[in-house]
Amino acid sequence: MNKLFVTLVAAFILFGALLTYQASKQGTSEVFTPSELVAKEHDLTRIRVAGRVSSRPISYQVEPEIRLEFTIQTPGKEEGFTPVVYSKLKPDMFAPGRDVIIDGDFKGGILYAHQMLTQCPSKYQPPKPGAAPGEGALDTPSTPL
Template sequence: MTQIQEKPPQAPSGQKGPGKYGQHRKPKSGNRKFIAAGAVIALAAVAIVVVAMQGSSVYYVTIAEFHGKQANLQNSKEVRVAGKVVPGTINRNDQTQEVSFTAVDAVDPTQTMKVVYNKIVPDTFKDDAQVVVTGTYSNGVFSANEMLAKCPSKYSSSADSN
């Protein structure tokens, strides 16, 4: 019912006994084909990852780390910064749809950063929310073009005793 042909699709060169492939194939030759195919796939996979990483890799730091390492994180390069929204600092401009707020480091309350975001913030964005903003930093203001916000967790304070 199925077409099982005794001839391999392509006879590898340098093989002994060309007429006997069907019955007594050297296992090595078969393995070599599979190893070669595997190597091609592995190389392609690595290449895909390297290319994809180049365009999308972005540093992820806390506000304290950001201020500490600011020199390394060149001002023009996109960076992702995590912090908390300082209560009462959220300001919204109805005309430009711009939201500005001050974020503070989750651990070190002396480390703060002014953030401007010109898109619609998620529902979870409010006072004390944990935020992760992606964007660039210049003249003391962080312009974010991506934002992830999470409500202060009900559990972190009690379950995590540090």
């Protein structure tokens, strides 16, 4: 019985280690920018791309199937546009100029998105030149006490 118990414990430990390895392997993906994707000459699977929705035309249809097509670019750069196809409902916060994080596959120069996160715009506004410290940092009017 002692030998059987040791064998079962060893099997459970091995099984747990295998599950942990598989879970960590599936949860990782390399992060790219749209400019880096343009330079790639081969297809990539299970990647994450961080970029900004460009001002180029956006196509969204729900019939006969849901399909959102748009392009993203690296923030602050005017080159390196990457076309994206997303086959789920358009996120509420989705708009040109909005930062997005996309998980998907890059095939034939197109990013096929499986998941997409849109980042909320910040209410922070930098202080105006010449303003006193603390003025103009928030998008709320200041009231005297």
